Amino acid sequence: MAAAITLLGTAASLQIPLTLEDQVHLGAVGTPARRPLVNTEALQDSISADNLLARAMDLYEIAKLGEDEYNHPTRVIGSDGHLGTLSYIYATLAELGDYYSLSNQTFPAVMGKVTEYRLVVGDEVPRSARAMSLTPPTSHKEPVRGDLVLVSNLGCEPKDYSDLKGKVAFISRGVCPFGTKSELAGKAGAIAAVIYNNEKGSLSGTLGSPSKYHVATFGLSAEEAAPFIEKLQKGQDIDVIAYMDADVKSIKTDNIIAQTIEGDPDNCVMLGGHSDSVEEGPGINDDGTGSLSLLEVAKQLTEYSVNNCVRFAWWAAEEEGLLGSDHYAAHLSPEENLKVRLFMDYDMMASPNFAYQIYNATNDLFPAGSEELRDLYVDWYDSHGLNYTFIPFDGRSDYDGFIRAGIPAGGIATGAEGVKTEEQQAMFGGNAGDWFDPCYHQLCDDVSNVNLTAWELNTKLIAHSVATYATSFKGFPERASTTTAKVYDQTTRYHGPNLIV
Incomplete structure (x- = not known):
């Protein structure tokens, strides 16, 4: 752990200006020995709850680095907890040798901190x-x-x-x-x-x-x-007394991108999760689980070769309004945009009162290919005899910038502050009337706040999604446009976890 934190401290002090067009290749120079082509069943079998839990325990220790400033564990952007998170991700990927090219993308972000507030009306x-x-x-x-x-x-x-x-x-x-x-x-x-x-x-x-x-x-x-x-x-x-102790400040933070050196660079499978938490807590489910699922799949994928490039992303400042993913998608050149065949969003994979949720993306409303990705998740849950439910594309997570950039997208989740219904209790177990994640955006979002069964299963599905498209895009719509339907802008009420309208 100390080595991981030291690594990012060194990188941060150097302010490495890396982009997709100017990547740093880590490891030995040369072509690696040919590995077997990725196989979905084998990649899924490599995923274990024990490995995921061990990573969650590491991440919680990293969140404690935020205690000096915030008086509790947190990985909010700008905190030592978030810097430690970036270091952990970067160092873990660096240990994988020359399988990936790594880059960080520095961008401006805005963070807000409300220390205290009170409102008296009459x-x-x-x-x-x-x-x-x-x-x-x-x-x-x-x-x-x-x-x-x-x-x-x-x-x-x-x-x-x-x-x-x-x-x-x-x-x-x-x-x-x-x-x-x-x-x-x-x-x-x-x-x-x-x-x-x-x-x-x-x-x-x-x-x-x-x-x-x-x-x-x-x-x-x-x-x-x-x-x-x-x-x-x-x-x-009516007389009002209002009090707000708050600060809003601009900082710089980083996205981390890892792309396979092998595979067709003009046909990329892309997936991401966010590396930051809210100020109020350590964010082990939101989105430690998605970030760590990606990290574990990225590690296990190194045993295999790929036909299409696979690009993993860890976004910063999602909780501040999807700032990292928006910046990335908006700054893709038209040529680079078209190389991203699809984007898969993995945010909150292990809510304790979970439901298996799939973003309800259809090709008539969203970029062509979104529906095919949705159906991949449907087929996988069906093949395992599992129930699932559809949730709307409403702008709440990092798929938003990609949809707006005309890139097909989708993903899965397990629920946030929404209340589980009796029908959903019958489908997934758990407690009707409670939130899917009772610790959503709270201090109690720690290691005890994850359902390991849901987390392992969903990470296997992430592995399946990667293996499928890393092997072939046969039957998947070709990219032809970088624009999306205006109906998405008109119906979106969120830009990140908070309402905007």
């Missing part, structure tokens, strides 16, 4: 009040006080806002991003903003790219907002 302290991700603090990080003002319509146009100097904007969710609403409130002079849900339930989300006009912004449930809306519509005054 004489009530709403229990559902949440600080928006990437919110700025209240003025001087001190409590501010002002009247609550109901913003017209959905707060998406400047005309919806009256003079709000010294007041708190009360804005409905809907249509435009939360960041737009906060920015318009700030331009109108508001000292804070509260965005309330227009659907049943609480509301948490992100302001997205920082703006100098953003103000401290809270989310509030529809249920708790309703009586305040009624009072304001009757002309009653």
Whole structure:
């Protein structure tokens, strides 16, 4: 472990400017001895829960490096826990010799930290009040006080806002991003903003790219907002005290890419998971499990040759809004874009109250090939007598940038904060009424928060997906375009784990 951390410290100090076009090849120069062509059953058989668990234990120790700054284990970008994670991944891949070419891609990222917040509306302290991700603090990080003002319509146009100097904007969710609403409130002079849900339930989300006009912004449930809306519509005054101690800062962080030296470089199988966690916890399921599944498959693949190149990616800053994967996909040249035949996203492989979930990608809505990838997962679960369920492509994970770049994509997951139904309990076991991952984005997302049965099985499916396309793309649609259907932009409500609209 110490060697791994030292390695990244050295690489970071050198700031190696590596890209796909300028890769560093590790290991001996020359053509390796010919290995047998990858076989899906053999590659799957090499995956064991014991190896995965050992890696999870390593990762939790790395997360403890964040304790000095955050007072608990974390692998959030910018922390020693995340730097240690990158080092662990890089060092593990480097030990595999000359099978892969390794590169890191440095990019600018924004991180937000909310230390403390409080919202008092009238004489009530709403229990559902949440600080928006990437919110700025209240003025001087001190409590501010002002009247609550109901913003017209959905707060998406400047005309919806009256003079709000010294007041708190009360804005409905809907249509435009939360960041737009906060920015318009700030331009109108508001000292804070509260965005309330227009659907049943609480509301948490992100302001997205920082703006100098953003103000401290809270989310509030529809249920708790309703009586305040009624009072304001009757002309009653409501006093608000808002407090937010938060910081938003720009840093640089890294994606790590490993590509097989063998295999057709014009026909690449690509897959990824994210290397970072949220600030609140160590992120062993989210997405330690996906990151470590990729690492284990990458290691076992070195026993075999491939016909098509295989490209593994570990994205940084997924939790801050898919920043790493977006940067990568957006910076592919048209020629390099077309070499990526498909992208497979593996995020949260071992939720304790799991369901086997497949992204419901179809070729009529998404780039051609997305449906064929979906069906590969369906066929595998069917062949093993396992139930599965479809989940929407809604922008919540790192496939998003690839879909937007016209690259077919898909993936599997085991569930986050969604509530398991009785029907799903009958299909997968577990507890109806509980979240799929009761420790999602919390401190308790540690080594005890993984279901090893689900993790091993899904890692075998990852191995199957790699072996299948590393062998042949027969029957898989050719890449012909770098654009995607606009319906995806129109229906996406997330950009990463947080709501954006």
